[in-house]
Amino acid sequence: MHELSITQGLVEAVLHRTGERTVTAVNLRIGPLSGVLADAVRFCFEVATAGTPMAGARLRIDEPQGRGRCRNCQDEFTLSDLILLCPCGSADVEVLSGRELMLMSVEVA
Amino acid sequence: MCTTCGCGDEAGTRISNLAGELQTPGPGHLHSHTDEHGRTYTHEHPDSHQHAHADSHDHHPGHADGHHHADPGTETILLEQNLLAKNDLLAATNRGWLAGRGVRAFNVMSSPGAGKTTLLVRTLTELGGRLNAGVIEGDQETSLDADRIRATGRPVIQINTGAGCHLDADMLRHGLDALSPEPGSTVFIENVGNLVCPALFDLGETAKVVIVSVTEGDDKPQKYPHMFMAADLVIVNKSDLLPYVDFDVDECLRRIRQINPRAEFITLSATTGEGLADWYGWLDGATSPAAAPTPGAARPEPLTGSLTEAH
Numbered sequence: 305m306h307e308l309s310i311t312q313g314l315v316e317a318v319l320h321r322t323g324e325r326t327v328t329a330v331n332l333r334i335g336p337l338s339g340v341l342a343d344a345v346r347f348c349f350e351v352a353t354a355g356t357p358m359a360g361a362r363l364r365i366d367e368p369q370g371r372g373r374c375r376n377c378q379d380e381f382t383l384s385d386l387i388l389l390c391p392c393g394s395a396d397v398e399v400l401s402g403r404e405l406m407l408m409s410v411e412v413a
Numbered sequence: 414m415c416t417t418c419g420c421g422d423e424a425g426t427r428i429s430n431l432a433g434e435l436q437t438p439g440p441g442h443l444h445s446h447t448d449e450h451g452r453t454y455t456h457e458h459p460d461s462h463q464h465a466h467a468d469s470h471d472h473h474p475g476h477a478d479g480h481h482h483a484d485p486g487t488e489t490i491l492l493e494q495n496l497l498a499k500n501d502l503l504a505a506t507n508r509g510w511l512a513g514r515g516v517r518a519f520n521v522m523s524s525p526g527a528g529k530t531t532l533l534v535r536t537l538t539e540l541g542g543r544l545n546a547g548v549i550e551g552d553q554e555t556s557l558d559a560d561r562i563r564a565t566g567r568p569v570i571q572i573n574t575g576a577g578c579h580l581d582a583d584m585l586r587h588g589l590d591a592l593s594p595e596p597g598s599t600v601f602i603e604n605v606g607n608l609v610c611p612a613l614f615d616l617g618e619t620a621k622v623v624i625v626s627v628t629e630g631d632d633k634p635q636k637y638p639h640m641f642m643a644a645d646l647v648i649v650n651k652s653d654l655l656p657y658v659d660f661d662v663d664e665c666l667r668r669i670r671q672i673n674p675r676a677e678f679i680t681l682s683a684t685t686g687e688g689l690a691d692w693y694g695w696l697d698g699a700t701s702p703a704a705a706p707t708p709g710a711a712r713p714e715p716l717t718g719s720l721t722e723a724h
């Protein structure tokens with residue numbers, strides 16, 4: 305499960321910045337096309353933060369919608385997976401959003 | 414991950430050489446890792462080449478830019494960084510290292526048992542001296558695959574990822590340190606058998622080769638879109654079994670096209686040898702990173718498998 309190593313990387317990146325300070329909240333943005341499941345990250349978070357100044361921190365994950373634009377008909381539509389197919393039949397679709405995999409901010413005491 | 418160097422050590426990665434011994438450390442930094450089972454690993458980094466670690470080590474977080482004060486007592490620190498940023502930076506370092514030596518590295522990925530090792534063994538055997546190549550084998554446990562490669566007489570390094578289900582850029586860096594490929598040579602990286610997470614971890618490779626075998630079903634691209642989206646070349650293997658299984662090559666290629674308009678295709682059998690000439694042709698045409706710094710960039714057209722050619 306790659307979410308575990310990604311969550312461990314997240315903890316490392318936060319602690320690198322916050323040092324010994326107590327982290328009270330972590331804000332992430334994870335899109336539905338990122339290949340990472342927000343629920344799996346929630347599941348790993350407690351394990352990965354145990355025994356660190358991040359233990360007990362609130363985890364908020366913003367899950368933006370996937371959006372695509374067809375290069376053929378210029379239509380914009382919602383993408384729920386990586387099957388890039390416009391209702392017009394064209395597969396030449398530009399992904400506008402949904403691939404986000406970001407550590408946005410943290411709150412420290 | 415270790416904070417000193419960013420090694421993906423959480424699962425107890427081990428790197429061993431031809432003789433099956435743990436790689437002996439050179440003059441480098443010594444540190445230990447404790448994995449989730451409480452085992453501790455101590456290793457030194459053989460600093461045979463400069464190991465550019467991603468950290469900038471800013472030890473003054475309180476004075477860093479980009480944060481504001483929310484309410485008294487708590488402070489919000491804006492970070493806005495990609496969760497894979499560290500891996501991506503190490504991958505870029507690998508890419509530069511490979512380009513500097515004119516070494517091509519192919520990251521070979523598939524489900525368990527699709528035929529990665531069989532194809533590599535046959536390729537090394539048949540091309541013999543025509544292809545100066547080494548192999549980095551990634552497996553969770555055992556050196557069985559590395560033993561099969563070693564039998565061809567080619568240099569091979571085993572990376573055991575323990576509980577880890579993919580190779581990351583730092584593991585490849587350690588593997589390259591240990592393999593020490595000659596300038597101008599080719600390195601095949603056999604990733605851990607898994608179609609999910611290896612797709613997310615850029616290694617800095619020249620090209621990603623994804624193998625799907627005909628016994629797996631032609632709907633694999635839909636089930637694992639990230640992997641097929643990342644592929645530069647998709648190999649449909651075990652074509653000798655097509656008469657016995659319900660696998661429609663055209664349908665599979667059509668589904669891949671929906672996800673990835675630029676991937677190339679080859680259908681072959683690593684055991685009978687059918688279609689191998691196309692694979693060797695692709696290897697001939699795949700440019701060295703020194704010649705073409707952007708991976709996945711223009712390759713000779715004739716190598717592109719068309720839908721009709723695939724039969």
Ligand SMILES: Nc1nc2c(ncn2[C@@H]2O[C@H](COP(=O)(O)OP(=O)(O)OP(=O)(O)O)[C@@H](O)[C@H]2O)c(=O)[nH]1
Nearest residue numbers: 524525526527528529530531606650651682683684
């Ligand atoms: N019929 C047939 N069998 C094949 C072909 N290629 C590989 N195999 C068989 O498939 C099995 C798995 O092959 P491997 O090469 O070990 O597969 P792998 O992808 O390296 O497997 P892992 O390292 O475990 O992920 C072996 O029994 C091979 O003999 C092929 O083209 N046709």
Ligand SMILES: [Zn+2]
Nearest residue numbers: 374377390392
């Ligand atoms: Zn359209």
Ligand SMILES: [Zn+2]
Nearest residue numbers: 418419420583
């Ligand atoms: Zn390292």
Ligand SMILES: [Zn+2]
Nearest residue numbers: 415418420422
């Ligand atoms: Zn380390």
Ligand SMILES: [Zn+2]
Nearest residue numbers: 529530558603
């Ligand atoms: Zn194998």
Ligand SMILES: [Zn+2]
Nearest residue numbers: 306578579610
């Ligand atoms: Zn993984």
